[in-house]
Amino acid sequence: MSALCRMIHRGVLSGRWSCRLLAGQQDVCGVSATVRAASSSSPVNLTYDVFDGKGESTPLVFLHGLFGSKSNFHSIAKSLVQRTGRKVLTVDARNHGNSPHSPVLTYEAMSSDLKHLLSQLRIEKCILIGHSMGGKTAMTTALMQPGLVERLVVVDISPTQTTARGNFQYYIRAMQEVKVSSNLPRSTARRMAEDQLRSLVKEHSVRQFLLTNLVEQNGHYAWRVNLDSISAHLDSIMSFPSFDTVYEGPTLFLGGANSAYISSDDYPEIQRLFPYADIQYIPDASHWIHADKPLDFISSIITFLHS
Incomplete structure (x- = not known):
């Protein structure tokens, strides 16, 4: 990356x-x-x-x-x-x-x-x-x-x-905008999500890293990371x-x-x-x-x- x-x-x-x-x-x-x-x-x-x-x-x-x-x-x-x-x-x-x-x-x-x-x-x-x-x-x-x-x-x-040094806010926005059909095989869902991430997340390796957070729950796909909390605290995460x-x-x-x-x-x-x-x-x-x-x-x- x-x-x-x-x-x-x-x-x-x-x-x-x-x-x-x-x-x-x-x-x-x-x-x-x-x-x-x-x-x-x-x-x-x-x-x-x-x-x-x-x-x-x-x-x-x-x-x-x-x-x-x-x-x-x-x-x-x-x-x-x-x-x-x-x-x-x-x-x-x-x-x-x-x-x-x-x-x-x-x-x-x-x-x-x-x-x-x-x-x-x-x-x-x-x-x-x-x-x-x-x-x-x-x-x-x-x-x-x-x-x-x-x-x-x-x-x-x-x-x-x-x-x-990283476009983290772009990543958050891209992940929030992803829409994936329900009841798809995981591999198909990942490809669909990656296609949608591509416009804001240019690097293939970064997309693959973010996609490790895509999980299946009762046929629906969700991000396991709390994007709202990460977005709200991004400034404090970047500081010390x-x-x-x-x-x-x-x-x-x-x-x-x-x-x-x-x-x-x-x-x-x-x-x-x-x-x-x-x-x-x-x-x-x-x-x-x-x-x-x-x-x-x-x-x-x-x-x-x-x-």
Whole structure:
């Protein structure tokens, strides 16, 4: 999906930081968001998958990005279980995947959901790995609840305002306008939806990613993401909460060399909030590092765990 992030950045850092490259009832219906309402003032019960390792080391917890789901990291999780022996969790954020819908979509709320889940699972400490929106949730959690986070991996995002590097509002509008006939085979429904997305979502890879959210319910098709809530909170999703606290645990910022989501302009704020951060870039990777370069991504995480 490099069309979302065409700029290429390679930075150079000094001091203790390092910045380096690593090897039915109607024929046609609007496709609306599925409804799983949740209270706006309390944590929601997140859906998650567990990949059980035999080791006793601190578990890894993966948080996906905007329009993503826990399945984005399934193959990565299975590999990490085999390579490290650790338990690995992949988690659906509120308003995403199979987690409940809520009118609120802020990083503080998503962090509260995660804390609630870890408490339910009796996980006192984890290694938190978050991509994009999930990376901002992971940073928020580390800054608000540092005792929960033994180590932190932030994947291709920074603790700053994310400028308009993606046409997310266009994606939302395109998804809201999709109309798919009822009682169609899933493959036919996907083709019909993709044809309608094409006018506003030019990149084939992005359309395929968005279509992972098209689900069938009793013969009707719906988006499982809460498009209304995402649209209402898009500004806050693109920004980052203000913090005066710091997270002093080991931290890895892992960027794609073909992505502009972590730039040298972000380094001072990264250093202020995460004084023990290491910034690395994976060559030939876009914003979706784990999809573009899964072996390099896994290797970077394992190296970080042993550092």
